[in-house]
Amino acid sequence: MSDTLFGKIINREIDADIIYEDDQALAFRDINPQAPTHFLVIPKKAIPKLSDADEGDQILLGYLLLVARRVAAQEGLEDYRLNINNGPGASQTIFHLHLHVLGGRSFSWPPG
Ligand code: 5GP
Numbered sequence: 001m002s003d004t005l006f007g008k009i010i011n012r013e014i015d016a017d018i019i020y021e022d023d024q025a026l027a028f029r030d031i032n033p034q035a036p037t038h039f040l041v042i043p044k045k046a047i048p049k050l051s052d053a054d055e056g057d058q059i060l061l062g063y064l065l066l067v068a069r070r071v072a073a074q075e076g077l078e079d080y081r082l083n084i085n086n087g088p089g090a091s092q093t094i095f096h097l098h099l100h101v102l103g104g105r106s107f108s109w110p111p112g
Contacts, residue, residue, distance in 0.1 A: 006042050006096035020071045025064060027071045027101075036104030037075050041068045048095040050086045068101050077103035083111075 008014040010026055019039060020027035030038040041064050047053050053061060065082075072080050080103035085092035 004046075004096040005094055006040075006098065007046060010042070010044055019074070020067060022067075024060060025067045027067060030100070034100075035081075035102035035107075037077060037080070038100065038102045039071060039075070041071065041099040041101060042096060047097040049092060049097055050084055053097070064099055068099050072101055072103060075103065077101075079103065081107045 005014060009016045009018075009028060016028040016031075018026060018028045020041075023044070025041060025043055027039050027041045030040055043060055043064060045057075045060060047057065068082055080101055083100040083102065084098070085100075
């Protein structure tokens with residue numbers, strides 16, 4: 001577990017609108033949604049950012065995508081965008097790996 005804000009959400013020290021949980025992962029709604037549906041999928045393992053993951057995390061990283069898919073379906077999303085910000089220059093602000101899942105509106109490409 002990490003000491004970050006997301007680690008505190010895992011530990012229930014901070015409230016969040018949790019919409020999925022199992023022994024490896026957690027999904028909860030973003031407090032500042034950028035789309036009608038915006039939730040975050042995090043591993044319970046404290047990996048600060050994607051570039052800190054290693055070969056031993058291969059199964060976990062794949063599993064997070066399956067959780068994103070499962071929760072997106074649970075939320076009634078067909079089309080949605082997944083985003084991972086890696087590092088401050090990519091707008092990462094919380095250093096516990098998380099996948100953003102956004103849906104319920106159209107998205108343009110390239111992203112800003
Ligand atoms: P990042 O910029 O690190 O990729 O994304 C961090 C996300 O966490 C942001 O979208 C932000 O709105 C969200 N966030 C920040 N603080 C909280 C909080 O206390 N609760 C929840 N549910 N989301 C948060």
